[in-house]
C-alpha cells in the first residue's frame with residue numbers, strides 16, 4: 001500500500017514524527033496544536049536517550065523512541081535504523097525540532113518533500129549555529145525564524161514560513177532567542193499543518209501555497 005493510503009490515523013489525520021535532541025519546546029508546541037490543526041503526532045524520536053523533551057512527549061500521551069547515534073557504524077547506518085523506527089510507526093511526515101544531527105543523503109531522499117525543519121534565523125542568512133549572537137554582531141535590525149523543507153544542503157531547503165522580530169539595542173543572544181522562540185512556536189504548527197493538508201507545492205527553491 002502506498003504511504004498516501006496508509007499513514008493516517010483512524011480519524012484520518014496524517015501521522016507525524018517529531019525528531020528532537022533536547023528540551024523540545026517546538027515539539028511541545030507541535031503536539032499542543034495538533035488537535036486543532038488536523039495532524040497527529042504519532043511519535044517523538046530522539047538520538048539523545050535522556051533528552052528532556054522525551055518526558056514531555058510521554059506526559060502528553062505521545063509514543064516515544066530513542067536511540068543513541070553512537071556506535072552504529074556511520075551516519076547512514078544510524079539513519080537507516082531511524083527510518084525503520086519511523087516505518088514501524090507508520091509515519092508520513094517528519095518534523096525536525098532541535099534535532100542536532102546532520103542527515104545522510106539516503107534519509108533526506110527518502111523523506112524529500114515530507115520533512116520540515118525549524119531554524120532560528122531568517123534564512124538564507126545565518127545558517128548553522130549561534131544564529132542569535134551572529135545576527136546581533138552583524139547589526140541586524142530584524143531577526144527571526146524559518147520553517148523549511150529539508151534537503152541535502154544544511155538549512156538550505158525551500159522556505160515554507162518565516163517570522164521576523166525586532167532586534168533591540170539591549171538584546172543579548174538569550175533575550176533575542178526567547179523572542180524568536182515564541183515565533184517559532186507560532187509558525188511551526190501552521191507550516192506543518194499546511195504540509196499535512198497537501199497545501200504546499202515546491203517549485204524550485206520556492207514553496208507555493210500555505
Ligand code: GRF
Pocket residue numbers: 020022023024025026027097098099118119120145181184
Ligand atoms: C530552536 O531554536 C530551533 O529553531 C533550533 O533548535 C532549537 C530547538 O529548541 N532548530 P527546542 O528544543 O524546540 O526548545
